[in-house]
Amino acid sequence: MRVEGKGLINRGHPVSFTFDGMRYEGYEGDTLASALLANDVRLVARSFKYHRPRGILTAGSEEPNALVTVGRGARQEPNVRATVQEIYHGLEARSQNRWPNLTWDALQVNDLAAPFFGAGFYYKTFMWPKAFWEKVYEPAIRRAAGLGALSGENNADSYEKAYAFCDLLVIGAGPTGLMAALVAGRAGADVILADEDASLGGRLLAETHEVDGMPGAEWVREVLEELGEMPNVRLMPRTTVTGAHDGGTFGALERVAHHTIGRAGTPLECFWRIVAKRSILAAGALERPVAFRNNDRPGIMTAGAVRAYLNRWGVSPGKMVTVFTNNDSGHRTARDLLDAGVHVAALIDSRHDAPDCAGVRVLKGAQVCDSGGRLGLESITIRSVSGEDKLQTDCLAMSGGWNPTVHMTCHMGGRPVWNQDLEAFVPAEGAIPGMRAAGACNGVFSTAGCLRAGAEAAAEALDALGVAGGAVELPAAEDDPYRIAPLWAVPGKGRAWLDFQNDVTVKDVKQAAVENFRSVEHMKRYTTQGMATDQGKNSNVAALAILADVTGRAIPETGTTTFRPPYVPVSIAAMGAGSQGKGFAPQRFTTSHKASVERGAPMIEAGLWYRPSYFPVSGETTWRQSCDREVNMVRESVGVCDVSTLGKIDIQGKDAAEFLDFVYTNTFSTLKVGRCRYGLMLREDGFVMDDGTTARLSETHYVMTTTTAAAGEVMRHLEFVHQGLRPDLDVNFISVTEQWAQFAVAGPKSRELLDELLDEPLSEGDWPFMACGAVEVAGVKGRLFRISFSGEHAYELAVPARYGDSLFRLLMARAEEKGGGPYGMEALNVLRIEKGFITHAEIHGRTTAFDVGLEKMVSGKKDCIGKTMSERPGLFGDDREQLVGLKPVGPVKQLAAGAHLFNEKEEAVRVNDQGYVTSVAFSPTLGHMLGMGFLKNGRARHGETIRMVDHLRGLETYCEVIDPVAFDPEGGRVRG
Amino acid sequence: MRITCPICGERDRREFYYKSAAVALERPDPEAGDGVWNDYLHLRENPAGVTRELWYHETGCSAWLVVTRNTVSHEILDAVLASEARA
């Protein structure tokens, strides 16, 4: 219910929303949790395993119970914590993990069967029969035990990622963080202040403490105003810092638009990477529940949450509240409620020496040992020296003490330290380089202490940054001591909940210990304690204390589980922002892309590049028709193909020739200026890395081509060989792949075409095979290479990329006049297979120069990368699988890449494997299919019949082993 | 993780490409024998502590760096140009 005169909500601005189809009204500034409590809705969820009725436990991101689904259709978002979801007009929220509805859930029978569902029940119950696990047990369990469901539709929202840099990152904007940001901001440091809440201020918004003689919230407003005016300070509300990583890098999730319905143009979430020279962790503390029988009933909440709902949102979660505490902070809840006019039935304090509290009966040395009520709290049972008493109450505010939020300090392997006075873990110092934990997360619980700690941490950071900071006067605030006597679990029968979200009870932890899962990590996995979306924020320390107790060890000796990033759940969509659809990988387009698409060419991916598959003409209905035509065209007249995607590396320097001799197996220092040479490159382990032609443009200037696929790898390799192994050589290189548009002009009429196109016709005799030089096309300076990947008389013509589109169109038109035209990747592949030219299908990383028949290219006169190791035993000889050509000879004419080769009479099983097929194509030139592959001792077996078996496609073909060069083996056409 | 490139300054590790231990810089003589070559190519220390590695500033200046890194604390202790580290 709402309490008049309380809260920071905007009562002039009502907001309506629905929960499970019912319409409710709240106010601007409400969370879904506060608005539901204001409407007296206590039952909001069903628990994970037992489907127990659950309510709101906390007022923050640590909430284990109140998980709801927000939105509909593609926008449906499951497992939203009602405690962080701000309400807006039209918000639709639904409860989860229940059927048919929240008040009557069919699976509440699980609760009756609880004795079978204790710790380790998965492992014990569903062991037999084994085959049932995957088909029966697991799907059934997954349906019964669960969280919310995804929509199953494509995500309709957009997400963003961003980077930020600062001198000082302050994590948390409570009294500590605000004070730290103020001190550092005034000194002129670049500060980012991030807090997961929509309103900065932390506990100052939830308590009635005064700061500097004014209400805490008023002091917060003044500080934020000052910070807001500082250009060097960036305030980041709704931003949870999720992880501390190496080198002062932090992950942070900003909930950009979860609080609005209209998301047009705004991302839903933004995932930040923040790089900070220093950081201050001011993450505060989380309150612990107390484990007692049926402590999970709706209406039982943490005492700090009850104060927050009252003071910040003007809501009392009950009409007749009781408080159960083992420390002084619980008394504040009673005081604030009384001051607000809410009836407080009793204050139960487990300490015999508990202080009094004006206006309420304090039961000292008493404990709450049970609760009653069907779908919400109606009564509690109090146990004291005088026996057990029942008390009517609709809200129990419990406090088992406070845990400093140490999580972030553990993200780089640090272990928190047990503090006996606080009965809690505090951060280990220096656990994150450059980070200082301050305030409540460091075990300082008073407001004055936090303000002081924030200022000191900021001063220390400024010092480390070398920024001069003036003295800052600390505002006056309460400085109450924190007194606590440990109470983890109230003894007694029945189930007392520890991990509300995973339904783990005190009994489960004890059972784990009995079964010898005594290590905290084993206990966690056996019971699932702390494994849910809240990662045990509310329960880990208590579970640990109970494990310590039953195993007869102290808490520090028992140890903690490991806190890992992220601190709160982060959607995959936010982390992968920008990487969906076309954002998944960059797209590289050639200059001929537009013209190719205009011709109806289907584009296929080659690495990041898009290349035309074929160029269909009217009447062609299959790719094969187009491909065959294009092959014939190149063999008979002239074809044009964009080859710009091949890597082009410009190499210059006095020692360029010597360098190339070192990276290539063959010699380039002897290459004449104006000539090209095919080169083979090995890795240092002796296997083939890449191949391509390299042209010598001058004594000190070469242009290397690489395959499309290996362009990046070769560039890295060249840089490594130069910088790492031969820095003495005077040579430099740069990729010019995108600077030059390069087109193959291939076929018997290629020369005729070029003579018509070039400003000056090619002079007879100057352009033999493998010649290169400068030419001009319509006044544009270009380069011409007489090289061929088709086996035909062919050239590659390169012009600066800005002329690529126009040259390609011109080449197509000229070629068509001669009965030719453009050809695509399919035809290019057929042409090269007919000629036995290798690609990365053949040089796939496991083949040597010997295997591909190029061992003669490894010069004996010089050292080169990979030479020594290529001479290892085992990398050459009859046992190696060697490159061969394959031609079908039996009734089946089909070949398939990936198929394996077997001797004619041997069974097609692994031990009889003779090799495999790497490339196949139908050769329109020869009228049958052709294959390339590797066959044991293959070069000596030309003429043999071999059996090709494709077990996947169920294909078996008898082939003749032939020379890989199936067409024009003398090479007369390429030279002609 | 962040690496301070001697040419570009401090950068996110996403800009870098990792190759191997810096041992790769000590290429043996071609005639050094199988054992030496085998060590050079295949055998690596796996220290819990300080290690020297080769990183390539691929989306930066193309410099190959020798990065000295602690595998336990992940601390980057040093980054120098590979071309100068060898000498």
Ligand SMILES: [Zn+2]
């Ligand atoms: Zn760099």
